[in-house]
Amino acid sequence: MSVISATMLSQLDRVFTETFKAKPSRHFQAPGRVNLIGEHTDYNDGFVLPCAINYQTLVAVTPRDDMTVKVVAVDYHNQQDEFALDGEIETHPSQMWSNYVRGVIKHLQLSGHVFKGANLAITGNVPQGAGLSSSASLEVAIGETFRGLYSLALTKPEVALNGQAAENQFVGCQCGIMDQMVSACGSKQNALLLDCRSLETELISMPEGLAVMIINSNVKRGLVDSEYNTRRLQCEEAAQILGIKALRDISLLELQNHKDKLSELVYKRAHHVVSDSERTVLASDALKANNVALLSKLMAESHISMRDDFEITVPPIDFAVQLLSEYLGEKGGVRMTGGGFGGCMVALMPHDMVQGAEQLLAERYEAATGYQETTYICSASDGAGEF
Ligand code: GLA
Numbered sequence: 001m002s003v004i005s006a007t008m009l010s011q012l013d014r015v016f017t018e019t020f021k022a023k024p025s026r027h028f029q030a031p032g033r034v035n036l037i038g039e040h041t042d043y044n045d046g047f048v049l050p051c052a053i054n055y056q057t058l059v060a061v062t063p064r065d066d067m068t069v070k071v072v073a074v075d076y077h078n079q080q081d082e083f084a085l086d087g088e089i090e091t092h093p094s095q096m097w098s099n100y101v102r103g104v105i106k107h108l109q110l111s112g113h114v115f116k117g118a119n120l121a122i123t124g125n126v127p128q129g130a131g132l133s134s135s136a137s138l139e140v141a142i143g144e145t146f147r148g149l150y151s152l153a154l155t156k157p158e159v160a161l162n163g164q165a166a167e168n169q170f171v172g173c174q175c176g177i178m179d180q181m182v183s184a185c186g187s188k189q190n191a192l193l194l195d196c197r198s199l200e201t202e203l204i205s206m207p208e209g210l211a212v213m214i215i216n217s218n219v220k221r222g223l224v225d226s227e228y229n230t231r232r233l234q235c236e237e238a239a240q241i242l243g244i245k246a247l248r249d250i251s252l253l254e255l256q257n258h259k260d261k262l263s264e265l266v267y268k269r270a271h272h273v274v275s276d277s278e279r280t281v282l283a284s285d286a287l288k289a290n291n292v293a294l295l296s297k298l299m300a301e302s303h304i305s306m307r308d309d310f311e312i313t314v315p316p317i318d319f320a321v322q323l324l325s326e327y328l329g330e331k332g333g334v335r336m337t338g339g340g341f342g343g344c345m346v347a348l349m350p351h352d353m354v355q356g357a358e359q360l361l362a363e364r365y366e367a368a369t370g371y372q373e374t375t376y377i378c379s380a381s382d383g384a385g386e387f
Contacts (some may be wrong), residue, residue, distance in 0.1 A: 003054050004029070004387075008123055012074055016060045016121035019072045019080070024060035024121065028148055030141035030384035031056045032126035033133045033182045034214055034346050035337045036191055036287075037302050038280035040310060042176030044235050045197035045248035046277030049284055050178055051206065051380035052186025053214070055132065057124035057141040058387060063149050064117035069105060073097050074123035085109070085117055091170065097122075100135055103170030104142040107162050108152070115150035127374075130216050131338025135171075136179030139163030144184070144384040156383065157199050160184040174229055175339075186383035193284040197248055206380050207290045210332070210348045213357065215324075216374040217317045219342035228339055231269060231310065238262055238270035247273045272309035276302055292331060295348065299333030300325055312340025316369035320361065321345055327360055328353065 009027075016024045031052040038048035064070075067085040072078055073095075081098040083089055089106040092098035101120070108115070122141070126134040143159040146152060154162070160180035167173050167180075181199065182192050190203040206212070239246050241261055250258075252274050259267055279298045286294040303321050307313040313321075317336050324334040324347055332349030349357060358375055366372045 003125060004056055004058055008058065008125065012058060012060050012121055012123045015072055015074050015078055016119070019078070019121065020062070020070070020119040022062065024119075025062045026060075026148065027387040028059045028061065028141055028145040028384065029056040029387040030137045030144055030183045031186060031381050032137045033179055033186070034212065034344070034378065035178065036346060036348070037283045037299060037335065038276055039302065039306055039337070039340070040231060040235070040312070041273055041277040041280065042178040042194075042196040043174070043232055044239075044273045044277070045246035046273060047280040048178045048194050048196060049191050049204065049280050049287075050182040050194070051191040051212070052182050052383050053126075053132065053212075053378040054381045055124075055126045055376070055378065057122065057126060057134070057137040059141050059145045060121045061145050061149060062119050064119060066117050068117040069101075069120070070117075071098070071101055071120045071122065074121060085115075097138070099171050100138045100166065101142050103166030104139050104163055105146065106170060107165045108143065108146055111162065113146075113150075113152045113154070115146055115152065118146070118149060120145065127216060129221055129343075131221065131340075131343030132214070133179035133183060133338075135167065136163060136175075137183050139166055140180055140183040140384045148386055156184040157181065159384065173225055174232055182383065184383050186381055188382045189380050191284070191287065191380060193280070197246070202284070204284045204287050207287065207292075209290075209350055210292070211351045211354050212378050212380065213347040213349065213354060214337075214376040214378055215320060215345040215347065215361065216376070217314070217320060217342060217345065218371045218374060219314050219316050221339070221342035227312070227341055231312070234266050234269040235273055238266050241266070242270075248277065250274060252278055268309040268311075272305045275305055292333070292348070296325075296328065296330050296333040299335040299348075303335035306336055306340065310340070312336075314342055316365070316371050317342070317345060319368050320365055320373065323360060323364055324357060327357060
């Protein structure tokens with residue numbers, strides 16, 4: 001079920017109509033994501049297990065006959081942007097959101113796609129800066145819009161890769177491929193086991209008895225880009241010293257046997273990545289078998305690994321994860337999700353434990369940490385498409 005409300009849609013259409021003096025002809029959407037397990041494994045060519053969520057970026061559009069793109073951002077006080085397709089597309093000096101749009105369109109052109117301009121209005125309800133991939137959903141939504149509008153010969157994974165290229169090369173963040181892939185290729189009621197080397201995907205059915213709860217710690221994500229890039233470099237250093245292409249190419253056992261080759265810090269980083277990628281494959285089997293006790297254990301181990309080896313969690317999140325894991329026991333699992341340094345946790349639990357979990361957080365989280373949590377119950381959703 002989509003949580004894009006009638007109000008959101010009508011506001012989008014109203015802003016579009018006011019701005020462009022005509023109604024939009026089509027709508028396209030792309031979802032945010034929550035990662036169930038497998039963190040910082042994507043840029044190491046490993047496995048991830050995310051699902052697309054029912055929070056989306058929504059675009060209203062009409063094609064133009066000229067080579068101009070005009071955009072209005074409903075969620076940024078109707079800020080506007082305008083650029084030409086027949087000149088060099090450059091970064092916008094002040095509007096960060098514009099750069100996702102410009103970058104995606106520029107990279108479509110760089111891959112040889114030919115198309116004319118468009119009028120676009122954008123809105124969305126993916127919480128921003130919370131680690132739920134609002135930016136990937138914007139990149140994929142724009143890619144999907146141009147693909148649909150101009151019948152571009154692009155597969156869904158190519159829409160994802162185009163979004164990642166825009167983010168890496170135009171926006172300047174060295175993210176992996178997970179977020180864009182699941183936003184483009186997600187599937188209702190399924191998680192996506194993604195091999196980040198081959199981009200092969202396997203749909204893993206989400207057990208009906210499990211609710212997916214996202215808990216936003218509301219800890220503002222600080223130092224994200226610099227810490228993210230540092231982790232990436234440390235992983236690359238490990239792979240280089242071990243003489244492999246990526247950490248994907250070593251098992252946990254082999255890594256342990258080569259421990260003395262790496263500094264203590266780099267070993268810990270590699271240990272997280274290799275073990276979390278292995279846990280991801282095990283977790284997808286556990287989901288298939290509806291083995292919640294095993295899932296619970298793997299999610300707990302994943303969190304500890306992010307906390308102690310990769311060092312990307314923050315104390316308020318560690319507190320909430322501990323609190324919920326004691327509450328859930330073997331009936332559910334909980335861990336931080338996303339890039340880290342704040343942001344969200346994901347918890348899987350029987351539907352009848354949701355209320356108790358929310359109550360427990362309300363009673364204890366703010367009192368212990370000074371932050372107030374926000375919770376979302378979401379469902380695994382389809383990837384990008386016409387709305
Ligand atoms: C961010 C990046 C992803 C991935 C995660 C960590 O969301 O965009 O590519 O690396 O962090 O798993």
